[in-house]
Amino acid sequence: MKTIDRNYLLDSRQMAHFVADGYLRFDGLVPDEINQAVMAEIDAGTIKGAPAGTPLSQCYTGSAIKQMLDMPEIRGMIHSLVGADPLFDHDAVHVREPLEGKAQGLHADSIIDTRWEDFDIQIMYFPHEVPLEMGGTLVLPGSHFRRVNEMDIAGYQNMVGQLPMVCPAGSILILHHGIWHCGRQNKTDQRRYMFKVRLNPAEPQQRLWNTDDLEEDYAAHREIFAGPVDPNDIQVILAKQQPWLEYATGRLEIVNRVRMWRYLTGDDNFDVHYWLTRLENRPSRN
Numbered sequence: 324m325k326t327i328d329r330n331y332l333l334d335s336r337q338m339a340h341f342v343a344d345g346y347l348r349f350d351g352l353v354p355d356e357i358n359q360a361v362m363a364e365i366d367a368g369t370i371k372g373a374p375a376g377t378p379l380s381q382c383y384t385g386s387a388i389k390q391m392l393d394m395p396e397i398r399g400m401i402h403s404l405v406g407a408d409p410l411f412d413h414d415a416v417h418v419r420e421p422l423e424g425k426a427q428g429l430h431a432d433s434i435i436d437t438r439w440e441d442f443d444i445q446i447m448y449f450p451h452e453v454p455l456e457m458g459g460t461l462v463l464p465g466s467h468f469r470r471v472n473e474m475d476i477a478g479y480q481n482m483v484g485q486l487p488m489v490c491p492a493g494s495i496l497i498l499h500h501g502i503w504h505c506g507r508q509n510k511t512d513q514r515r516y517m518f519k520v521r522l523n524p525a526e527p528q529q530r531l532w533n534t535d536d537l538e539e540d541y542a543a544h545r546e547i548f549a550g551p552v553d554p555n556d557i558q559v560i561l562a563k564q565q566p567w568l569e570y571a572t573g574r575l576e577i578v579n580r581v582r583m584w585r586y587l588t589g590d591d592n593f594d595v596h597y598w599l600t601r602l603e604n605r606p607s608r609n
Contacts, residue, residue, distance in 0.1 A: 327407070331399030332533035338403065338587065339560040342580050345467030345502040346486075347400070353391055353493030358450040360387035365416050365450075365516055372414040372520075379522060382411050388518065391448060400497055403532035404444050405524040412443060412521035419458060419509035419517075426458065426508040428477025431466070431501055432521075440586035441528060442467075443500040448518045451492045457515050458507030459488040460496065465565035466503040468579040476503060484566035529589050537588065557584075558595045574598060 333347075341347050364370050364387055373382045379401070383389035391397065401409060432445070453459040463485050487507060488496055498504065500521065509515045530537075538557065553559060561580045564573045581599045585591055594600045 327398050327402050328395060329533045329535075331395045332531075333400060333403035334533050334535075335537040335557060336555055336560065338532050339557045339584070341404070341497075341499070342583050342587070343561050343563055344464040344565075345499040346462055346464065347497045348486075348488075348490075349396070349400075349495040349497075351491040351493050352396060352495050353394065353448065353450070355492065357387055357390050357394075358493050361391065361448070361450045361518065362516055364388070365418070365518070370414070370416060370518070373411050375410075375412055376523075377411045378408045378525070379411050380408050388520075392446075392520075397446075397495065400495075401444070401446075401522065404497065405522050405528065406526040406531055408525060409522040410525050412523050414518070414520040417506060417517040417519060419506060419515040421509060421512045421514060423458075423509045427506040428474055429461075429463070429479050429482075429503055429505045430474045430477060431469075431471050431503050432473070436500065440583050441524065442583075443521055443523050445498045445500060445519055445521045447488070447496040447498065448520075449488065449490055449492070449494045449496070450516055450518070453488060453490050453494075453515065454511070455487065455489050456510045457513070458509045459490065459515070460517060461485055461487045461505050461507050462496070462498065463503040463567065465568065465576060467499040467501040468576060469503070470501065471503070482567045529587060562595045578602065 333341075337347060361370075370383075370386060370388055379392070383392065392401070447460055449459070463482050465484075488494070506517075561584060562577055564570065565576070568576060577595055577598050581593065581595050585593050585599075
């Protein structure tokens, strides 16, 4: 793999949003020539993945999908989250036919996954414009720490704060593998395309992004609920409440986010409002 320019890597605030929300969204990123080439490959059925565990650098040779994945902006996202050359897990071309009569049920993938801090990513690529009537993928921000057995949540609909992927052509959605999501009903007279690829990390997921803006001095554990609040403060980002969460339950989500942030940064002293530190206070074990 070629060395990536650090300017294309995610920054610490983007990483914090990924930890808190379970996704990152980039609208209209992929140029139209690649979008058109990918849709032609989808129609021709020529997109071929690889055996699970194959380094991504060895996948999609000669395909427009490789052109998309090799864009420096997308390589930077991948590098920041799962490393320079992650492993191919699987891919899927999701096609929604015109005037469908139903939508996919809300679900989470990989019910056998028992990992906690480590995570895979799923890249969802929308090669054409997706208006609301076309449905698009829907995700529930902040649901990625809620372990469920795939379709057990299929009966839930219209969750407060849900995000329908209404977007321009060439948009990218990067998801934590545990997030709740579904494909919505296509009510138009056109086919809807979405390409998905799942990637596994092949190296420790620690400080892989551009950490130039990472604040290292957390010794004071400053109080984020007193005085002016800076929305760009990492502790504020990690403490935000998702609208579908009841407040007390949301505290558990903050603990999970702190655990993940400690893993990503290697900083075992980081905390948000003392939530995890108080749980680690076990004098009887000292």
